[in-house]
Amino acid sequence: MAQRIDVHHHVVPPAYRERLLRSGTDAGGRDVPDWSPQASLDLMGRNDIGTAILSVTTPGVEPWLGGDARAMARSVNEYCAELAAEHPGRFGFWATLTLPDVDGALAEAAYALDELHADGVVLLANSAGTYLGDPSFEPLMDELGRRGAVVFVHPSALPAEPVPGIPPFAADFLLDTTRAAANLAANGTLHRHPDLKIILSHAGGFLPYAAERIAACLEMAGDERGTADLLTDLRRFYFDTALSASPYSLPGLTAFADPERILFGSDFPYAPAEIATIMTGRLDTAPELDHPAINRTNATRLLPHLA
Template identity: 40%
Template sequence: MGTSKEAAAQPPWTGAIDVHHHVIPEFYAAELRDLGFASTLPGVDKPRWEIGTSLSMMERQGIRAAVVNVWPGVPAVDAATGARLARRVNEFLAELTAAHPGRLGAFAVLPLPHVDAALEELAYSMDVLGLDGVGLVTHYGGVYVGDPALDAFHAEAARRGTPLFVHPTAPPVDQPAFGLPVSLCEFPFETVRLTAQLLYNRTLERHPGLRVILSHGGGGVAYYAARLACGPLIRADLAERLPEDPVGYLRRLYSDTAMIGDPHAFPSVRAFTGAGRLLVGSDFPFMPESFSAAGGRHIVGQGGFTPDELARIEFGNAAELFPRFAHERQEGR
């Protein structure tokens, strides 16, 4: 039997696809500075990134491919400025994926909340650049992704079956932070806020083709799902805004494994999401490689999944969402 040190040196995954993997182009950070925005939130260390660090991390962790994103995407600026920045980022991502076939896919960024500009860039990034989905943040200048004002975008994303990867950002109003990074506490709440909006605006019901991936195991959605369905018990008129099977709609959402690989968080995600809607996520390089590796080992070793279920989590679910990887042979565990 191997020692714990030997076990810690083994890759946590076997041929996984990482759907929560950040890239931080230097030109992007510079552009955000020029626009008066930061490429990280206050109190969050900016990691160093280059493509070589991503590829070597993937090799060590048993990750065959990553669908990368540029976070926090395009800030809430005017439509023309947002469209110009989105196009530059997306063309960079297309060049990056072309340079590493079979290893990288990418989520496009869009100039939301400007719907017409976003629809134009969605078509270009999918049909011309061949990117794999769209990376979103929970809100754009206070307009949350589930807002009815974005219904034309929801409809087109649903029609196309475009995977939407939603990452939290700072809430649009200041919250008490106690001298701590806002991401430490607020990110899970941001995801719950968005999910409540998707539910009570009936966005998921009206656009059944939407394929939404919530980062960080869905934030707190697994814990809050039943509570979110209690709106009509708190205020009777909310019954008119709630789908007939609210928890069922929430269980259609995908989530990733980033930051939930521990004995406290993971059981609720395991019970709520199951193997059919769970994807591998590392949150690299914002979270250290050692942290995501330990989380992956916990999920694989203690998650209670069968080999077939692990194969779905590591590769099968992602291959269904991202045709770029569907043709690749699935490696046995």
């Protein structure tokens, strides 16, 4: 049986982890987990994952500005490229960029995609409070669109104070992803760059559930394209299944999303091995899904070299 391709699988390079711990920075309220390449390989073996596409989660390199952020992004990307070379076929990676530093992001995208052969890039839904789709990010989106790049969108903490007792990763992450998706549609980024391939984490937040309302409200707010065209744009996203394989989430996702745009994701190690494995089992037993497509075939359409 063909093995899964995991498009939502995190990496915590040692130098990056040390810097996060030294600065007291967490991942949206989630402590930085212990991680090693072997821990990922063990999780992959346990869940029949052939290839994991690695990415750094929030906060990315946002806590460090200017040259420090650029240097850390370069360090992370070179670490991931070395790991992929050491384990041929087992690891790929989404390159870390430097938003809101657009010039740095353009330079690092070129290096990571052309020299390190990254599978695509990872962008946070918002960077220092500026959401994907904002005109200030257009030079980067234009370049990624020109390349037909794959963009993996991961949520971050909202640019607002969290609710006491509810860490951002519990609920705010879902709104953050949905805000980014709506902004990308409302500002025409998807329309202008039809070759962009954008994956939304965690089944798109609550986008599938609320897409009709979001599109209709954008029309009411003055978007000239109207609800039907906005929904067409929103359906252009890809969606991963990380932490979303429940009998409540999957029916909404499959009712909304193009079945060729649903991809397997584990969210390891921020989702501990036990939880990632439980979610994988629930996905495997969910009825009326094209399991081979979600587990592998849809990803190989995005990343043909993995076929």
